[in-house]
Amino acid sequence: AQKITQTQPGMFVQExxxxxxxxxxxxxxxxxxxxxxxQPSSGEMIFLIYQGSYDQQNAxxxxxxxxxxxxxxxxxxxxxxxQLGDSAMYFCAMRxxxxxxxxxxxxxxxxxxxxxx
Amino acid sequence: xxxxxxxxxxxIKTRGQQVTLSCSPISGHRSVSWYQQTPGQGxxxxxxxxxxxxxxxxxFPGRFSGRQFSNxxxxxxxxxxxxxxxxxxxxxxxxxxxxxxxxPGTRLTVL
Numbered sequence: 586a587q588k589i590t591q592t593q594p595g596m597f598v599q600e601x602x603x604x605x606x607x608x609x610x611x612x613x614x615x616x617x618x619x620x621x622x623x624q625p626s627s628g629e630m631i632f633l634i635y636q637g638s639y640d641q642q643n644a645x646x647x648x649x650x651x652x653x654x655x656x657x658x659x660x661x662x663x664x665x666x667x668q669l670g671d672s673a674m675y676f677c678a679m680r681x682x683x684x685x686x687x688x689x690x691x692x693x694x695x696x697x698x699x700x701x702x
Numbered sequence: 703x704x705x706x707x708x709x710x711x712x713x714i715k716t717r718g719q720q721v722t723l724s725c726s727p728i729s730g731h732r733s734v735s736w737y738q739q740t741p742g743q744g745x746x747x748x749x750x751x752x753x754x755x756x757x758x759x760x761x762f763p764g765r766f767s768g769r770q771f772s773n774x775x776x777x778x779x780x781x782x783x784x785x786x787x788x789x790x791x792x793x794x795x796x797x798x799x800x801x802x803x804x805x806p807g808t809r810l811t812v813l
Contacts, residue, residue: 589726616703620731620802622804627806627811628790628806628807629804629806629807630792630804630807631804632801632802632803632804635801652765675746678745687750687757687758688733688735688750688752688758688760688794688796688802689735689750689760690735690737690747690794690802691747692737692744692745692746693744694744695744696761
């Protein structure tokens with residue numbers, strides 16, 4: 586069965602430092618997609634980054650990069666140069682099946698990140 | 703380009719009532735998915751609509767239903783509300799499966 590595991594309920598980091606949020610997944614489908622979302626206290630889910638299972642390169646979007654290790658079934662999010670505004674809940678999610686197919690996302694429990702000045 | 707909008711943003715109902723939530727996707731997006739977020743269960747998939755057809759459904763009772771209109775706007779209905787239905791309801795729209803954009807959510811409180 587598909588599953589997403591985020592083992593860090595909470596993390597803190599000093600401003601301007603890098604932080605890695607862990608995510609492992611389990612699926613038997615060779616085609617899948619992995620997502621990271623940020624949820625501030627306002628509740629809105631903000632899309633950060635996407636990695637397809639067949640993508641050769643690790644995805645990057647500005648200060649966000651996804652460390653995709655397919656054999657280990659991990660998709661860790663790396664935030665470089667943390668900012669105070671990065672304090673939020675972060676969710677890892679997975680979609681089984683190829684792009685263009687069903688859009689059902691399975692979410693992990695989330696990691697609460699606190700950035701300290 | 704306008705983002706995903708959800709109305710209302712906040713709702714208070716009593717047990718036994720029914721409620722309808724609305725979601726307008728990003729222009730051009732034909733897929734709308736609904737999720738329930740609670741402190742105990744986290745984020746759970748409710749259903750997805752694509753071109754007015756439900757093409758995927760999560761493990762929720764039949765009290766939860768939805769529909770999508772020809773302009774891709776979607777509504778979600780919950781009948782016979784229970785206290786446990788109190789949650790943040792999020793909808794997401796997508797052009798394809800590579801990016802799904804969420805709305806601000808509707809926070810439902812059942813008293």
